[in-house]
Amino acid sequence: AQATTMGTPAEEVQPVQTLQFFDEPIDAAGADGRHAEAGDDSENVKGARNSKHVSVHEQVNLVETYFPGNVEKLTSRSRVSISWSSSKKDRFSVLSVSTTPSEMKHHSALQDAVPPLLVVFVCIIAAILGFAVAGLHDMIKYVGCPLGINGCNSFYGEAFEKKGYILPRALEGVPEDVIYIVMATVCLLLIGAIADLAPPLYGKQVLGGGTVQSLLAVAAGVPIPFRCALLRVLITALYFLGGGTMGGDGPTIQVCTSLSCMIGWVCGIRSPRTQSLLASLGFCCGFASSFNAPLSGILFAMEELQHVSSRLTTRVLCIILIGSVVSTSVMRGFLGNKVLFLASHPDDLETMVSGASVNRIYGQSMWMLIALPIGLTSALVGYCFSKAFHYIHKFVTKVALKLIPRWLLFGVVGALVACIGSVVFRLAQLRGVWGIGF
Numbered sequence: 001a002q003a004t005t006m007g008t009p010a011e012e013v014q015p016v017q018t019l020q021f022f023d024e025p026i027d028a029a030g031a032d033g034r035h036a037e038a039g040d041d042s043e044n045v046k047g048a049r050n051s052k053h054v055s056v057h058e059q060v061n062l063v064e065t066y067f068p069g070n071v072e073k074l075t076s077r078s079r080v081s082i083s084w085s086s087s088k089k090d091r092f093s094v095l096s097v098s099t100t101p102s103e104m105k106h107h108s109a110l111q112d113a114v115p116p117l118l119v120v121f122v123c124i125i126a127a128i129l130g131f132a133v134a135g136l137h138d139m140i141k142y143v144g145c146p147l148g149i150n151g152c153n154s155f156y157g158e159a160f161e162k163k164g165y166i167l168p169r170a171l172e173g174v175p176e177d178v179i180y181i182v183m184a185t186v187c188l189l190l191i192g193a194i195a196d197l198a199p200p201l202y203g204k205q206v207l208g209g210g211t212v213q214s215l216l217a218v219a220a221g222v223p224i225p226f227r228c229a230l231l232r233v234l235i236t237a238l239y240f241l242g243g244g245t246m247g248g249d250g251p252t253i254q255v256c257t258s259l260s261c262m263i264g265w266v267c268g269i270r271s272p273r274t275q276s277l278l279a280s281l282g283f284c285c286g287f288a289s290s291f292n293a294p295l296s297g298i299l300f301a302m303e304e305l306q307h308v309s310s311r312l313t314t315r316v317l318c319i320i321l322i323g324s325v326v327s328t329s330v331m332r333g334f335l336g337n338k339v340l341f342l343a344s345h346p347d348d349l350e351t352m353v354s355g356a357s358v359n360r361i362y363g364q365s366m367w368m369l370i371a372l373p374i375g376l377t378s379a380l381v382g383y384c385f386s387k388a389f390h391y392i393h394k395f396v397t398k399v400a401l402k403l404i405p406r407w408l409l410f411g412v413v414g415a416l417v418a419c420i421g422s423v424v425f426r427l428a429q430l431r432g433v434w435g436i437g438f
Contacts, residue, residue: 066204067222125263126285126323129256130330133289140248143241149435177422180243187242188414191235192407202228206235209250214257217279221272223261243434249290256286281323288324289331297324
């Protein structure tokens with residue numbers, strides 16, 4: 001693409017390949033000069049994908065924060081643009097979806113074209129991702145054995161019941177919730193130390209859930225460094241070892257996104273367009289196989305990823321669907337197809353709901369109307385949780401980090417959350433408050 005100008009002489013315009021980011025080329029011509037408010041980066045991502053008038057500086061800073069060294073600021077008087085190195089191309093055309101601007105101009109159908117060998121290549125990658133997801137799920141399960149959480153208990157049968165609760169059995173006499181508090185504090189301190197000692201390249205990649213980094217990889221066509229994924233695995237293991245309650249799906253998605261991009265990079269597939277496709281594949285395969293629901297991957301791509309990338313055409317979505325099915329099948333081959341919830345109802349259900357005038361209209365399905373208040377209540381709780389998370393994050397970044405070191409703040413937050421869990425545990429006497437909820 002040719003760089004656009006704002007009052008710049010024609011001879012000063014340098015041809016650059018503009019980075020396609022959030023469906024629009026990043027250029028000062030569409031910038032309004034506003035700056036993003038400091039806060040949660042996920043809010044910046046949402047704002048960037050929902051508005052076409054986001055400042056170029058906001059988008060530059062967001063990509064540069066997560067992928068340092070991958071964007072280049074070019075300043076020419078009043079013009080600022082972002083260029084992506086034009087040397088990054090696909091080595092094999094049969095495995096490429098990248099095309100030159102002239103080809104795209106004369107053959108618009110190439111936007112949807114996917115080489116047949118790329119389909120085979122995608123299936124191979126999807127199988128590898130399914131194996132990786134199975135390994136991550138097993139890791140989460142086994143690191144829960146010291147505390148008897150994350151499925152390392154009766155949930156997976158008598159064998160895991162014997163393997164679990166290592167620390168409570170070894171420290172008999174010590175209150176169980178005290179063990180959880182100490183483990184949470186120690187593990188979060190270690191995570192804080194790792195985050196502080198990690199190189200700048202890894203800084204933002206190993207924090208948070210991992211979905212923001214994956215969305216940016218899809219949008220910008222920039223691969224997530226595989227070393228960051230390995231460090232993410234270590235941090236995830238420490239987090240769940242300490243009884244962390246957030247699910248492992250976010251880290252799984254980031255690891256799969258990084259792994260798919262890395263495989264493509266090693267095979268010489270390095271153009272931003274094809275890397276974006278591979279990032280989308282990793283994102284959706286990780287999502288689908290992590291939830292053991294192959295259709296969820298393609299539905300998520302249709303609903304969410306199309307907002308951050310214009311590269312997800314109909315044929316690409318079909319490719320992602322095939323990859324989601326393959327990765328989920330491989331995952332089931334290793335972990336089995338365990339059904340968490342069996343849909344059933346008592347035999348006398350029709351008798352239980354009979355007697356009222358409304359029953360004559362809805363019959364035995366009348367009880368399903370309870371979904372209405374449940375849905376409204378869930379929406380309200382979700383909204384409150386989202387707002388609370390936003391304001392707590394803002395307090396941590398603007399106030400708490402100025403008072404104590406970041407590594408120490410990790411430990412303080414871990415201890416505070418574990419103490420809240422201790423109160424709930426003592427009141428409810430349910431271990432479900434620890435770990436990811438198995």
